[in-house]
Amino acid sequence: MFEKLKEKLGIAKKEEEHSGNVDVRGTSINVTANSRDFEEIAANLKISLLEADIALPVADRISNVLLKKLDDKSIRLKGDRNSVFKEAVRETIREVASVPPLDVIDNASKKSPYVIMFVGMNGTGKTTSIAKLAELFRSKGYYVVIAASDTFRAGAIEQIALHGEKIGVKVIKHQAGGDPAAVSFDAVKHASKVERSVVLIDTAGRMQNNKNLLEEMKKIKRISNPDLILLTLDALSGTDVLSQAKLFDEAVGINGYIVTKIDADAKGGCVISLLSETKKPILYIGTGQTYSDLVQFSLDWYLNRLLN
Ligand SMILES: Nc1nc2c(ncn2[C@@H]2O[C@H](COP(=O)(O)OP(=O)(O)O)[C@@H](O)[C@H]2O)c(=O)[nH]1
Numbered sequence: 001m002f003e004k005l006k007e008k009l010g011i012a013k014k015e016e017e018h019s020g021n022v023d024v025r026g027t028s029i030n031v032t033a034n035s036r037d038f039e040e041i042a043a044n045l046k047i048s049l050l051e052a053d054i055a056l057p058v059a060d061r062i063s064n065v066l067l068k069k070l071d072d073k074s075i076r077l078k079g080d081r082n083s084v085f086k087e088a089v090r091e092t093i094r095e096v097a098s099v100p101p102l103d104v105i106d107n108a109s110k111k112s113p114y115v116i117m118f119v120g121m122n123g124t125g126k127t128t129s130i131a132k133l134a135e136l137f138r139s140k141g142y143y144v145v146i147a148a149s150d151t152f153r154a155g156a157i158e159q160i161a162l163h164g165e166k167i168g169v170k171v172i173k174h175q176a177g178g179d180p181a182a183v184s185f186d187a188v189k190h191a192s193k194v195e196r197s198v199v200l201i202d203t204a205g206r207m208q209n210n211k212n213l214l215e216e217m218k219k220i221k222r223i224s225n226p227d228l229i230l231l232t233l234d235a236l237s238g239t240d241v242l243s244q245a246k247l248f249d250e251a252v253g254i255n256g257y258i259v260t261k262i263d264a265d266a267k268g269g270c271v272i273s274l275l276s277e278t279k280k281p282i283l284y285i286g287t288g289q290t291y292s293d294l295v296q297f298s299l300d301w302y303l304n305r306l307l308n
């Protein structure tokens with residue numbers, strides 16, 4: 001994971017490359033000469049970021065912040081170029097991509113039923129992520145109810161019902177073609193009878209330009225009154241995640257994201273773009289197709305993957 005981005009950032013290089021002309025120790029260094037070097041580093045970084053699927057304004061922001069940081073740092077450069085650069089990149093990304101975290105497990109312990117609605121384009125991993133979270137909540141002692149509100153395809157109802165059986169959680173379903181909002185209503189009603197319960201609402205994949213389907217999603221929201229609306233985004237869609245985030249946020253209001261398929265050769269850059277551009281939290285990262293392939297997101301986790 002992230003090997004491509006690492007490689008692009010030039011931080012996976014061999015030791016001997018670290019002692020180039022920026023290998024300055026102590027305080028007596030030529031700042032001007034280094035500044036030029038830093039400009040080149042920042043420009044290369046920007047290209048690398050773009051190649052790693054980071055959106056242009058974000059790549060600009062990062063390379064500018066990095067350049068300033070390297071300049072500020074130039075008088076106290078110690079050690080090898082690689083670690084100074086790595087630390088500067090780490091600080092830069094922290095500055096540009098920090099968003100207050102949202103702990104869904106903790107939030108769910110404060111309200112019952114705790115209702116989470118999942119939205120996202122077809123194939124981005126809504127149903128799979130719901131199954132993973134259902135397993136996580138179940139393992140923490142919650143009573144989990146899944147609403148099979150993707151009634152658009154019969155296969156979708158079967159898919160989620162099968163997950164429910166495997167995990168051992170309740171799935172509320174109606175017939176294919178039924179009213180998705182009614183399914184969510186029934187699920188919330190069912191969960192209301194049980195203490196410490198969580199409702200996970202699956203929805204149909206929305207075509208970006210399909211107004212009716214967006215209206216339907218608004219209706220599910222109105223009827224089920226979710227505590228949280230999460231958007232699943234496929235890391236493989238690169239910078240397109242930003243337009244998806246915008247579309248869904250305008251339609252129903254998004255509280256945070258689950259970024260899936262980071263394992264599937266994704267470049268990982270969309271994570272930084274999302275955080276930096278939307279300032280909404282990423283709650284989880286999907287790292288595979290089994291129930292345990294879900295990592296609670298933190299910027300430190302990401303940076304460790306990226307820079308170590
Ligand atoms: N490799 C990988 N595949 C995933 C991940 N999340 C979902 N998938 C796969 O992506 C495909 C679409 O997922 P699905 O949950 O049905 O998407 P939905 O249409 O949004 O409900 C399925 O084949 C999943 O197994 C992930 O984190 N990693």
Ligand SMILES: [Mg+2]
Pocket residue numbers: 126127128150156202203
């Ligand atoms: Mg689905």
